[in-house]
Amino acid sequence: MVQESVSFKEIIGDALIDLAREDSRVLVFDADLVNASGLRKFAEKYPDRLIDCGIQEANMVGMAAAASEAGVIPFAHTFAAFAARKCVDQIFLAACYSKLDLKLIGSDPGVTAATNGGSHQGMEDMGILMGLNNITLLEPSDGILFRWMLREVKNTPGVFYIRTNRKEERKLYEGDTTFQLGKGNVLQDGRDVTIIASGIEVYEALDAAKLLEEKGISVRVVDMFCWRPVDKELVIRCAKETGAIVTAENHATSTGLGSAVANVVVNNCPVPMEFIGVTERFGEVGSIAFLQKKFNMDAQSIVKKVEIVIGRKGGRQA
Amino acid sequence: MKTEEVKKFADKLRYEAYRMVYEGGDGHPGPAFSIADIIAVLYEDVMKIDPENPDWLDRDRLILSKGHACPILYAALSEKGYYGESVEHFNLRKLHTTFQGHPVMGKTPGIDMTSGSLGNGIPIGTGMALAAKLQNKDYRTYVITGDGELQEGVVWEGVMIAAHHQLDNLTVLVDHNGWQSGGSLKETGGVDEIDSKFASFGWKILHIDGHDHAAIKAALMESAGQKGSPTAIICDCVKGKGLSFMENNNDWHKKVPTKEQFEAARGLIEEEKHEL
Numbered sequence: 226m227v228q229e230s231v232s233f234k235e236i237i238g239d240a241l242i243d244l245a246r247e248d249s250r251v252l253v254f255d256a257d258l259v260n261a262s263g264l265r266k267f268a269e270k271y272p273d274r275l276i277d278c279g280i281q282e283a284n285m286v287g288m289a290a291a292a293s294e295a296g297v298i299p300f301a302h303t304f305a306a307f308a309a310r311k312c313v314d315q316i317f318l319a320a321c322y323s324k325l326d327l328k329l330i331g332s333d334p335g336v337t338a339a340t341n342g343g344s345h346q347g348m349e350d351m352g353i354l355m356g357l358n359n360i361t362l363l364e365p366s367d368g369i370l371f372r373w374m375l376r377e378v379k380n381t382p383g384v385f386y387i388r389t390n391r392k393e394e395r396k397l398y399e400g401d402t403t404f405q406l407g408k409g410n411v412l413q414d415g416r417d418v419t420i421i422a423s424g425i426e427v428y429e430a431l432d433a434a435k436l437l438e439e440k441g442i443s444v445r446v447v448d449m450f451c452w453r454p455v456d457k458e459l460v461i462r463c464a465k466e467t468g469a470i471v472t473a474e475n476h477a478t479s480t481g482l483g484s485a486v487a488n489v490v491v492n493n494c495p496v497p498m499e500f501i502g503v504t505e506r507f508g509e510v511g512s513i514a515f516l517q518k519k520f521n522m523d524a525q526s527i528v529k530k531v532e533i534v535i536g537r538k539g540g541r542q543a
Numbered sequence: 544m545k546t547e548e549v550k551k552f553a554d555k556l557r558y559e560a561y562r563m564v565y566e567g568g569d570g571h572p573g574p575a576f577s578i579a580d581i582i583a584v585l586y587e588d589v590m591k592i593d594p595e596n597p598d599w600l601d602r603d604r605l606i607l608s609k610g611h612a613c614p615i616l617y618a619a620l621s622e623k624g625y626y627g628e629s630v631e632h633f634n635l636r637k638l639h640t641t642f643q644g645h646p647v648m649g650k651t652p653g654i655d656m657t658s659g660s661l662g663n664g665i666p667i668g669t670g671m672a673l674a675a676k677l678q679n680k681d682y683r684t685y686v687i688t689g690d691g692e693l694q695e696g697v698v699w700e701g702v703m704i705a706a707h708h709q710l711d712n713l714t715v716l717v718d719h720n721g722w723q724s725g726g727s728l729k730e731t732g733g734v735d736e737i738d739s740k741f742a743s744f745g746w747k748i749l750h751i752d753g754h755d756h757a758a759i760k761a762a763l764m765e766s767a768g769q770k771g772s773p774t775a776i777i778c779d780c781v782k783g784k785g786l787s788f789m790e791n792n793n794d795w796h797k798k799v800p801t802k803e804q805f806e807a808a809r810g811l812i813e814e815e816k817h818e819l
């Protein structure tokens with residue numbers, strides 16, 4: 226694994242330019258955030274293929290989905306905080322229920338909105354959309370995966386929401402890594418417990434696994450970049466083979482990745498589970514690392530949860 | 544009118560807001576400077592408030608719908624004495640701060656409404672004004688909205704219902720500076736002819752220079768006397784007004800001044816030069 230800095234802000238512009246060059250059906254919508262999103266580059270290259278709708282996210286999403294009826298492949302961007310909160314009815318009606326196409330991108334989810342504070346820290350975007358039908362929910366952990374995702378959703382008819390960090394990101398995957406929609410990625414194998422993580426929490430999970438290794442605990446780490454549909458087969462396999470699961474997400478645990486995983490676990494192979502994520506609180510200003518720590522989403526907090534969950538294995542109490 | 548006081552107050556607010564962004568290392572100076580004069584007149588010369596009693600039920604309300612401009616509001620609250628002495632270090636957008644990146648009601652005394660998600664101020668102001676009517680309270684509700692922000696559809700739902708309920712205790716001030724985040728309103732395609740749009744819903748319209756203190760005061764007084772409809776005061780503003788290099792330069796939408804650019808603010812507060 227390579228450790229090198231990339232910014233999603235650059236990737237999104239470059240990747241969509243590539244897709245637009247290859248496929249004339251690609252059209253991009255934004256809601257007055259072309260400077261913030263990195264889509265300025267796309268707008269300069271293809272001025273007629275970026276529709277800046279202004280500050281009207283809901284209308285943008287309705288328009289974008291509707292455009293697909295005439296054969297357009299619509300990408301639309303706004304901040305993750307607004308993508309679901311402001312647009313859920315349009316996503317439901319104009320995209321999911323109508324069985325049209327929409328590739329919605331929400332940037333700066335959860336604590337990655339950092340200094341913008343609570344109004345901009347969407348802790349609930351995936352949860353709001355989790356209850357809809359006919360939608361795929363994704364979150365990349367690194368740039369290689371994000372690039373792959375953009376291409377994959379372009380080539381796959383249907384409704385997709387990608388929540389993505391806009392800032393600097395560590396690099397996780399090699400350029401030639403292959404992924405599959407709906408399939409989680411096992412980053413390292415282990416016997417005693419599985420940490421199922423997504424987005425920025427994947428890095429915390431890997432750090433936690435290292436710390437746990439030193440304590441003699443063997444940890445499997447999964448990058449579950451597809452939250453809906455969640456990789457049922459893999460979740461069941463992890464439950465069976467490691468006997469305990471901790472989920473880690475930059476999102477409200479009440480409605481996010483953890484609850485999706487728990488759903489599979491209780492229905493198929495009940496094992497002890499613990500959850501890392503945002504619980505019953507709003508965001509506040511701070512650096513990403515500070516907030517991860519404050520909200521108990523850092524590697525140390527994961528270590529604690531792993532110890533608890535292992536204590537509960539075999540009916541034992543922590 | 545407290546002409547001299549308001550002028551001094553406005554200068555001081557600009558300086559403090561700028562200092563806040565500079566020290567905090569993040570924020571939106573251009574949007575803050577755009578409404579400095581409106582905020583100055585409201586807080587220094589018009590609004591019925593009690594800084595020692597920020598939750599006083601009969602106080603006038605201010606909803607900063609364009610929440611990203613909050614440094615100027617924080618500065619006004621500080622200068623009015625909401626936090627005792629003027630705040631020395633706001634720690635804007637820093638860890639544990641009272642002064643968040645966008646206003647948060649309940650966290651920061653004097654903030655009458657949470658904002659940051661654009662478009663919500665007018666509907667929210669409508670609710671507060673309606674409640675005043677129903678409870679026979681005589682407070683006024685003021686909303687400051689951006690012009691780009693008017694692109695949000697929910698704005699016009701609020702505009703419609705406020706007129707229907709004849710909320711003459713509601714005054715909306717539109718910061719009409721012609722710019723939004725990604726560029727000019729013209730490039731984005733709207734909203735133009737703001738006056739006639741509000742008027743067509745039945746609002747009283749006043750159109751003024753948003754940096755002319757006397758005109759702002761006069762318009763606010765006129766809106767207070769208005770009967771049977773809410774008032775929209777369309778304020779022609781210059782984004783970044785007060786520092787020449789910031790004026791109408793949208794790079795300053797969100798930007799932190801360098802040390803040199805910060806020093807340039809010296810001219811803003813004549814009397815206190817030595818403090819810099």
Ligand SMILES: Cc1ncc(C[n+]2csc(CCOP(=O)(O)OP(=O)(O)O)c2C)c(N)n1
Binds near residue numbers: 256689796
């Ligand atoms: C619902 C929503 N969408 C997008 C943003 C991001 N944003 C912050 S300021 C801004 C532009 C606002 O333009 P305007 O209302 O004219 O205010 P000005 O920039 O002139 O201060 C945008 C799009 C936001 N805060 N809320």
Ligand SMILES: [Mg+2]
Binds near residue numbers: 689691692719720
């Ligand atoms: Mg504006």
